Amino acid sequence: MPSTEAVGQDNDVGDIVQSNEHEPPEGTQEAASKNDAVGNNSDFNLAGSNTQNPNSNAYVSSDYRAYNPQYDQQQDTPVWSLSQPLPHIVRPGMRHGALPEDRKEDRRVGHDHTGKKQDQPTNQNNDGFFNTWSRVRHCLREPLAEWLGTTLAMTIGLCATLSNFTSSSQAGSYPAQSAAWGFGFMVAIYTTGGVSGGHLNPAISITLSVFRGFPARKTLIYIAAQLLGAITAGGIAYAVYHDAILEVAATAKVPQSQSVAAEALITAPKQFVHPATAFFTEFIGSAILVGVIMALGDDNNAPPGAGMNAFVVGVLISIVILALGYNTGGYVYSNPYERRELTVPRLRCFNCARDFGPRLVALMAGWGGQLFRETHAWWIWGPWCADISGALFGVLIYDAVIFTGGESPVNYPRRRRKRASRVRSVNLRKKLGIGRKQTRDLGKSLEEGV
Numbered sequence: 001m002p003s004t005e006a007v008g009q010d011n012d013v014g015d016i017v018q019s020n021e022h023e024p025p026e027g028t029q030e031a032a033s034k035n036d037a038v039g040n041n042s043d044f045n046l047a048g049s050n051t052q053n054p055n056s057n058a059y060v061s062s063d064y065r066a067y068n069p070q071y072d073q074q075q076d077t078p079v080w081s082l083s084q085p086l087p088h089i090v091r092p093g094m095r096h097g098a099l100p101e102d103r104k105e106d107r108r109v110g111h112d113h114t115g116k117k118q119d120q121p122t123n124q125n126n127d128g129f130f131n132t133w134s135r136v137r138h139c140l141r142e143p144l145a146e147w148l149g150t151t152l153a154m155t156i157g158l159c160a161t162l163s164n165f166t167s168s169s170q171a172g173s174y175p176a177q178s179a180a181w182g183f184g185f186m187v188a189i190y191t192t193g194g195v196s197g198g199h200l201n202p203a204i205s206i207t208l209s210v211f212r213g214f215p216a217r218k219t220l221i222y223i224a225a226q227l228l229g230a231i232t233a234g235g236i237a238y239a240v241y242h243d244a245i246l247e248v249a250a251t252a253k254v255p256q257s258q259s260v261a262a263e264a265l266i267t268a269p270k271q272f273v274h275p276a277t278a279f280f281t282e283f284i285g286s287a288i289l290v291g292v293i294m295a296l297g298d299d300n301n302a303p304p305g306a307g308m309n310a311f312v313v314g315v316l317i318s319i320v321i322l323a324l325g326y327n328t329g330g331y332v333y334s335n336p337y338e339r340r341e342l343t344v345p346r347l348r349c350f351n352c353a354r355d356f357g358p359r360l361v362a363l364m365a366g367w368g369g370q371l372f373r374e375t376h377a378w379w380i381w382g383p384w385c386a387d388i389s390g391a392l393f394g395v396l397i398y399d400a401v402i403f404t405g406g407e408s409p410v411n412y413p414r415r416r417r418k419r420a421s422r423v424r425s426v427n428l429r430k431k432l433g434i435g436r437k438q439t440r441d442l443g444k445s446l447e448e449g450v
Helices: 029-038 100-108 132-139 141-166 174-196 202-211 216-240 242-252 275-296 309-324 352-367 374-401 414-432 436-447
Strands: 331-335 338-341
Touching (some): 141 352, 174 309, 216 352, 352 374
């Protein structure tokens, strides 16, 4: 049985859990988890034990194989099918012995190179990486995945919005835009979720850090990657629809800097919506979105089947936008002194980066600094304050009512909650270098278990 032991550290006070290594009797823990994933181990899987071959339970006549000898024969060549995981092969140029250096290395170490297949091909750099970029990518794998996922999701959403706007609703509609945003995020999560988790939203990363133990240091890195992805997506969408934006400005007989096209990229409350209503629209939308996402990840509740989380999240985003995206779909400027309603409403996807990145792109495209001053700096108290506070509130309610895991602060025992607060206080004081005497006293009391 694994044993747990709390250890006080001199440099950084905290609870450390140490466990004895244990290997399952039938192979390693990694192999066992792979068997569980493909259904080789018996478990309570509602998809059945033969998830890899859905036709395995089909009726086969006793004479069928005699007349069809090729039936059910194992495939001995790779198939690059888009309906299943792609095969892993070694290309001719990557095989050991393809380069003169390989043969020299064999002679140097005393191997007799006969052209036979090598069981363990060597790597030229002998460090596990094929080239320099492989090494860089390994170090930045998660941030790069978040950047790519955010870029992909928001490019799809922003292009759908601009398509609807510049065509005066001839190439889209409000429900179509909602679906584009939702399924854009679904595609992005499927693309990058296995590497970084597919957060794609600063509010989600912050909430996971507070309620599920996601490292705070990673949170800052993820947010930076998400903002860069949003800026990239805004630039791509603007470049793709640049000609259409100029056409809209020419039709309105105004320069691009005074056209309303920038408002298809950003968000703001409608003119008749009270600021408090706009704030709580964002607050409630984010609470529902992130709270439900936490429920989808709770294996003690009713999580979706394998591979369905991203699909459900995409549907969820579309529904939330359809239900709550109108109030903050806002007014626009036809010139600096005149306001009018958009004929094509803008959409909210309750994501801090979704507004900030394209807003920067619109600023760089020449629409001016008023984009950051309109509606009393809406971009701060709306997409950031309302969305993050709403996400935290939504998960707080879910954890208080349903979630039973010990990783949530809601489920901490009172004494452990108090100790955790003191540990954070001590660590913060050490990093800031303040109250050294009090810090030592607090650290000593924590080590003594007081």
